[in-house]
Amino acid sequence: MNILFTNFCNQSCPYCFAKEEPALEKKLHPNYIKLKELSVIIDFLKQSKETRVGILGGEPTLHPEFKKAMAMVIQAGLGVTIFTNGLMDRDNSTFLKGIQARKCNVLLNLNSPESYTKKQWSIINRTAGLLRKRMRLGFNIYKLDNDLDFLVDFIQKYNLEKIIRLGMAVPIFGGNNKYIELADYPKVSEKIVNFIEKHRLTGISFTFDCGFTLCSFTDEQLGKLIRLRTTLISSCPPPIDVGPDLKLWHCFATSRMWNKKLTDFKDLQAVIKFYQTKFKAFRQVGATNGCLRCEYLRLDYCSGGCLGHTLKAFKLEDRLENFV
Ligand code: SF4
Numbered sequence: 001m002n003i004l005f006t007n008f009c010n011q012s013c014p015y016c017f018a019k020e021e022p023a024l025e026k027k028l029h030p031n032y033i034k035l036k037e038l039s040v041i042i043d044f045l046k047q048s049k050e051t052r053v054g055i056l057g058g059e060p061t062l063h064p065e066f067k068k069a070m071a072m073v074i075q076a077g078l079g080v081t082i083f084t085n086g087l088m089d090r091d092n093s094t095f096l097k098g099i100q101a102r103k104c105n106v107l108l109n110l111n112s113p114e115s116y117t118k119k120q121w122s123i124i125n126r127t128a129g130l131l132r133k134r135m136r137l138g139f140n141i142y143k144l145d146n147d148l149d150f151l152v153d154f155i156q157k158y159n160l161e162k163i164i165r166l167g168m169a170v171p172i173f174g175g176n177n178k179y180i181e182l183a184d185y186p187k188v189s190e191k192i193v194n195f196i197e198k199h200r201l202t203g204i205s206f207t208f209d210c211g212f213t214l215c216s217f218t219d220e221q222l223g224k225l226i227r228l229r230t231t232l233i234s235s236c237p238p239p240i241d242v243g244p245d246l247k248l249w250h251c252f253a254t255s256r257m258w259n260k261k262l263t264d265f266k267d268l269q270a271v272i273k274f275y276q277t278k279f280k281a282f283r284q285v286g287a288t289n290g291c292l293r294c295e296y297l298r299l300d301y302c303s304g305g306c307l308g309h310t311l312k313a314f315k316l317e318d319r320l321e322n323f324v
Pocket residue numbers: 170210211212235236237238239250251252253254305306307308
């Protein structure tokens with residue numbers, strides 16, 4: 001499960017998955033999680049016997065009581081992965097560096113250098129320079145001409161953890177973020193395999209975020225990935241996010257559908273079951289024309305792509321009121 005510490009951000013990434021849920025897009029009702037609500041979530045996670053949690057925003061380090069909120073989560077014995085855009089002050093970077101590595105991973109969602117102002121780029125570099133091995137990179141591919149080589153240079157420059165998490169920008173149902181069309185997935189797959197092969201001697205390993213599809217890779221590309229010790233997992237888990245007001249949703253791509261409150265459920269397993277049931281029919285259909293007859297979907301080797309694509313294919317955006 002992921003907790004949104006804030007619903008506001010100091011950046012505006014074109015592919016932003018959080019745009020529709022937090023008040024990022026329209027800058028309405030900026031909100032952050034109060035410590036009292038955070039304590040309710042922590043109790044819920046403990047009741048659910050969870051051991052890890054993701055901390056998101058917006059930009060989570062903008063929470064006015066960021067350190068206190070982090071301390072609460074860590075003292076509860078939960079391992080944390082914090083997702084940041086890196087635009088944090090020196091004080092917060094130093095604070096994160098001081099947390100034991102086994103208790104907190106910091107994932108920097110980095111964009112191409114040219115998308116930042118000079119000042120922003122210098123702050124991100126400062127953050128990376130302070131956190132070093134305590135930080136790993138994530139990159140969301142949202143256009144076909146994204147250059148990826150700078151990620152390797154950035155890791156080497158700051159001696160960051162040698163892992164890159166690659167994400168595919170996916171459509172938010174009812175939203176207007178930038179994303180990769182399904183028809184273009186094979187082009188992205190080719191680019192990724194070439195990129196991984198090119199940098200095979202760096203010792204950097206690669207992981208895939210949710211939403212990738214098996215059939216966008218050729219058998220030869222999948223073979224190369226195996227040789228490069230990279231595992232493609234085509235997944236669409238229910239990540240389950242909880243917002244500052246304890247509102248729940250399945251994931252950002254589907255954040256406008258079937259919102260519930262954390263307090264409606266007895267534990268996380270009940271939440272997951274609820275969303276699995278709600279999305280079951282869409283999952284069985286999958287995002288591409290071939291999914292319905294695909295053995296890999298039935299075998300659960302492939303998730304059938306992101307539900308954001310499936311919902312778009314059904315042109316259900318005008319009927320959002322049916323999914324409250
Ligand atoms: S619908 Fe599935 S693949 Fe798409 S963003 Fe949500 S969890 Fe990821």
